[in-house]
Amino acid sequence: MKILNILKGIKWSLLTLMLIVTTVWAVLAIYFGDSHTGILQTAIAAVVGCFGLATLVSLGFTQWRKRFLVGYAILFVLIVSGWWFAVQPSNDRQWQADLATLPFATVEGDFVTVHNIRNIDYRSEFDYSTAYYDKTFDLNALKGIDLFAVYWMGPAIAHTILSFNFGEKGHLAVSIEARKEQGEGYSTIKGFFRQYELTYIVADERHPPKENARRLFLEYIKEINELHEKPAFYNTLLDNCTTAIWVNTRVNPTHLPFSWKILLSGYLPEYIYESGGLNTKIPFEQLQQQAYINVAAKIFDKSPEFSQGIRATIDKP
Secondary structure: OHHHHHHHHHHHHHHHHHHHHHHHHHHHHHHHOOOOOOHHHHHHHHHHHHHHHHHHHHOOOHHHHHHHHHHHHHHHHHHHHHHHOOOOOOOOOOEOHHHOOOOEEEEEOOEEEEEEEEOOEEOOOOOEEOOEEEEEEEHHHOOEEEEEEEEEEOOOEEEEEEEEEOHHHOEEEEEEEEEOEOOOOOOOOHHHOOOOEEEEEEEOOOOOOHHHHHHHHHHHHHHHHHHHHOOOEOEOOOEOOOHHHHHHHOOOOOOOOOOHHHHOHHHHHHHHHHOOOOOOOOOHHHHHHHOOOHHHHHHOOOOOOHHHHHHOOOOOO
16 A cells, blocks of 8 residues: 555656646747747747646646646647747848858868858957958868867866867867857757757867778768758757767767766866876876966967967977
8 A cells, every 4th residue: 555655656746747847848948939039929938837837736636637637738749849840940040240151161082171261350259350261171181189178167067179180281170059149148048949050160279090080070071061051959958069079979980988978068078088088197187287278378369370389288298
């Protein structure tokens, strides 16, 4: 009898949790809508929230429980199929100036010409001049890949950037980001609800085996060209600056297994270190301190030797 009561308690607890989670999700999905929130969306979101609350209360009343649960299930299916999947990504919005131009590439044998490489002169965060150029890279000159981790919310969360090292031909950095419209800020919560398109920012900078680096670079080029032709949504958890890197690295047979440290992107460098992808001759904390480039980046900000300058200390054994 006690076991049955325990199982029944677990059942109703799970049902209650499911109702709370799905109601919150449905309310936010409707409220955020297709990039912009209007009065009608707010009103519909409020109605859905009230119905979800009423369904939650109905669990305590046998005579109403089934009717409300059936009604809620129908409503939720309609929201998912008629609203959620109706929101489609687009390349035609009023984008922020630094995100307005999409890169793309043409591949001819071992030569890849990347178009619209971004070169921005930042005077402050919101005061800058945009410029773009094209450059051809020889895949045979690709020496390796550098990983940059920009910590912005404690030690667990970082924005990760890959930079492809072409030796004397320079470095090509690729940052996977949420593409924002004019006047739009970044919100972690909104990133779950099809609010941002996904974009690969290709810029100059202001080791895996060579064959792996080549495959990964070409996988990036493929994704860049696909997004140029067909937009896709950014997702805070599933398709962001770090998870997208891991997905792209799966073209290599020796790619890293999935780990929770990929979701908590600040721990990605440590995970790569533990997997033998970084210099393990020194402790990770020492390597991390040695790889701190903020000071050097400020010193070489306007220098044509920027890439060499920021590596001058971290390249030392």
